[in-house]
Amino acid sequence: MVTGGAGYIGAHVVRAFQDEGIDPVVIDDLSSGHESFVPDGVPFVRGDVLDVELLRRTLREHAVTGVVHVAGFKYAGVSVQRPLHTYEQNVTATQRLLQAMGEEGVDRIVFSSSAAVYGTPDVDLVTEDTPKAPQSPYGESKLIGEWLLRDVAAAAELHHTSLRYFNVVGSGIPQLRDTSPHNLFPLVFDALVEGRTPRINGDDFATPDGTCVRDYIHVADLAATHVAAARLLEEGRPLRPAYNLGSGDGVSVAQIMSAVARVTGVDFTPEIAPRRAGDPARIVASGALAQADLGWRMTRDLDDMVATAWEARQLAG
Known part of the structure; x- marks a missing residue:
């Protein structure tokens, strides 16, 4: 069962299960899914x-x-204004899902967590052992979700793992696209479609080109790894409590803008806006443990991420 399976990430997970010959069922309230x-x-x-x-x-x-378990309220910035809603959707809902699973004898779960559990760590490369210091109700709620799995597993039969990741982009098929009003790729593509110039928030960070460096991974790679984790749990293989699905090197916002111009053929020079409060210069995670245990790997490069996302955006009109 894929919770949130009508959303951008969840729908890719559903198709990844189908590709592996596993029959999924979707539950979704369509609050942000389709x-x-x-x-x-x-x-x-x-x-x-x-x-x-x-x-x-x-x-x-x-x-x-x-x-x-993919369903949840995923907007870190908005969660600061709506903490109770965030906790209800991400903590209470996870608690009730675990309750229902226990009552029905279902004892395997892959939790779609977030690298937001780390906050803004002052390290070159985030690992699973990097201290957890979430800086939003969203990040806190994801960490609590991981704790819920840990505590239920200590009290009853539960096989679980959590997958932490930063920015998910691209499309596995053109019919599935990121429709979030808060994510970078949709914001950039909407600006291009509407004849506006995309903008960069700050170009004076301590990075090679002055813009923020982040982890970006393709949604199809992410979905395949959710299925790989589910398969391993089904086989009774022991997994770590959590894995980072990281790129290991990251890309800058300026590099993304260059790729967008190159791939779309729309020539533009991004506007430079002031920094946003709290934006760290660099957050990049290691995916080494996930690669070793889950077969995690990035099969699509930045141009693939842009090209597939742009194709899906154009199909939507």
Whole structure:
């Protein structure tokens, strides 16, 4: 069962399961997802992960053996203004999902966590052992979600792992795109489509080109690794509590803008705006442990990320 399976990331996870010959079922309240993202023939349950009885019925009626929990409120900046909503959607919902799983005897879960659990660490390369210091209710809620899995596993039979990642971009197929109003790629593409000039928030950071450096990974690579983790749990393989799905080197915002201009053929010079408060110069994670245990690897480069995302944006009109 894929919670949030009608969303941008969840829908890619669903297709990755299909590609592996595993039948998924989707539960999603469509608060940010799209029913059209769910493939034909995949059972779709419209409902809230807060609804324990609906979760139990879905697990039971579809003979679910494991869960990939993608559903959640994912906007870190907005979470500062809506902390209670964030905790309800990300903590209470996870608690109720685990309750329903326990009551129905489902004991395997892959949790879609976030590198926001680290906050803004002052290290060149984030590892799983980097201290956790989330700086938003969103990051805190994801860390609490990991704690919930840990504590339930200590008290009962639960096989689990959490996948932490930063920025997810690109499209596995043109029909699936990132529709978030807060993410960089949609903001840049919307500006180009509307004849506006994309902008960079700050060019005076202590980085090679002065712009922020971040981890960007392709959504199809991310989805495939969720399925790999689920398969390993199904096989009874022991996994670490959490893995970083990191690039190991990262790219700068200026590099992304150059790639966008190159790939789309739309020539532009980005506007330079002031820094945003709290933006660190660099956050990049190591994916070494995930590579060793889950087979994590980045099969798409930056141009692939831009090209697939741009194709999906153009298809949407």
